[in-house]
Amino acid sequence: MRSYGQYCALARALDVIGDRWSLLIVRELLGGGRRYNQLLEGLPGIATNLLADRLRQLETEGVLERDNEGRYALTAWGEGLREPLYDLARWAAPVVMARPAGEDSFRSEWLEHPIAIIYGGTDRRRPTMAVEVRSGERPMTIESSDGDIRVREGRHPAPDVVLSGPPDAILGLLAGFLDPALAEALGVEISGKAGRLRRLRPVLAHPSRSLDAATRAAARPKASAPR
Amino acid sequence: MRSYGQYCALARALDVIGDRWSLLIVRELLGGGRRYNQLLEGLPGIATNLLADRLRQLETEGVLERDNEGRYALTAWGEGLREPLYDLARWAAPVVMARPAGEDSFRSEWLEHPIAIIYGGTDRRRPTMAVEVRSGERPMTIESSDGDIRVREGRHPAPDVVLSGPPDAILGLLAGFLDPALAEALGVEISGKAGRLRRLRPVLAHPSRSLDAATRAAARPKASAPR
DNA sequence: CTGCATCCGGGCCGATACTG
DNA sequence: CAGTATCGGCCCGGATGCAG
Secondary structure, X not given: OOOOOEOOHHHHHHHHHOOOOHHHHHHHHOOXXXXXXXXXXXXXXXXXXXXXXXXXXXXXXXXXXXXXXXXXXXXXXXXXXXXXXXHHHHHHHHHHOOOOOOOOEOOHHHHHHHHHHHOOOOOOOOOOEEEEEEOOXXXXXXXXXXOEEEEEEXXXXXXXXXXXXXXXXXXXXXXXXXXXXHHXXXXXXXXXXXXXXXXXXXXXXXXXXXXXXXXHHHOOOHHHOOO | OOOOOEOOHHHHHHHHHOOOXXXXXXXXXXXXXXXXXXXXXXXXXXXXXXXHHHHHHHHHHOOEEEOOOOOXXXXXXXXXXXXXXHHHHHHHHHHHOOOOXXXXXXXXXXXXXXXXXXXXXXXXXXXXXXXXXXXXXOEEEEEEEOOEEEEEEOOOOOOOEEXXXXXXXXXXXXXXXXXXXXXXXXXXXXXXXXXXXXXXXXXXXXXXXXXXXXXXHHOOOHHHOOO
16 A cells, blocks of 8 residues: 555554555454465455455564464564454444344354453453354354353353354344344344343443444344344 | 445444545544645645545544534544544554654644653643644644643743654654654754653653664654754 | 545556466 | 466546536
């Protein structure tokens, strides 16, 4: 990308990570080092030459590097983008995530980030429990223990709750914006006791938006629900 | 811009503010409502049609609106971008602001943001004082009172210190990365007691970078100093 | 003077094909 | 598996025109 040519930290930051796709590449790498084809998989819509271009540029700028196995990984500086990106997501989410997912693509690995935002921090009042989520290609497991909540790939042998269906309704349910009945109306299949989800104490970013989110989501035609 | 088509808060945030120039328009509006031509002035290099396009898009997305006098101003949601943008700038600054300003453009109003970052928060130990800065078109005044530091346009009747010269060296001095002698070697004219600047207690983002910043800045040819 | 619209050359983007 | 090559089209940047 052409430089803005401004002596301003924001403009120069955008000279580094302002290109189309650059920040989404960083998002993919927040989960650890990835191979080229893994990145292609996690970035639906990107052209192969663009991915190669961006990787080269981000490497020369010092945001990422290739590890000894040829995989792409964030440098310490690149890892520092996590909080700015989460802040951007937190800013946008109340407005843009309330819109239905529609035809937008979804990768199950992306669950990690909204879950980290919804259940940020340690809260000892959280019970130990496991929730299995099936949305996207692979099953994912959300585990709560010692007040912390983590996400990992794969199934769980004895989950307390299993959720499957469209990602927007599942996230609405987990975030506490949708109650179980409404989530089911939007295509989520729930097995186990959905009521226990509340005890994970989601951090409600903007409670005033919850009604808005619910009504907008409800306006979505039910036909497009499961995927 | 074409949508990424991903159900991900970051991707959808970038659908809203990921276009070239969009975030810099937001930066300009963080200082309050601005007229079209003021924006053109604060965004050196932007084409008029692009400014018009971006303003329209950001307005329909709900990031900004036109006030009753026809000026462009951030909505409450748009104002929420301040912290994410400051975080991005804080992330980039230790690396990219250490590079000399060179031919990059600089507007004196931009001082507001780095000063807010350098002197973030209230610190009662700060003395009441005023620093006049002359870099860019207009003189700016930095005032410290009651532990807070603010920037405003215009001169000061009796400043404790006056700094004029290239913006990179002035900011390096204010941030505490350069001592007065080195700043003068880089083209800064100092009148008043530069030693008092330390008492404003800049928040050093990355002390480990300070040497790096000094040495890199020193590598700049002295010819390009004043502007 | 403000606030754009139009036109045009060049570069970036997106999709597909292809190669070591 | 990990990219490179190619090409149409759209976006960007700069200049200019013009209506209120």
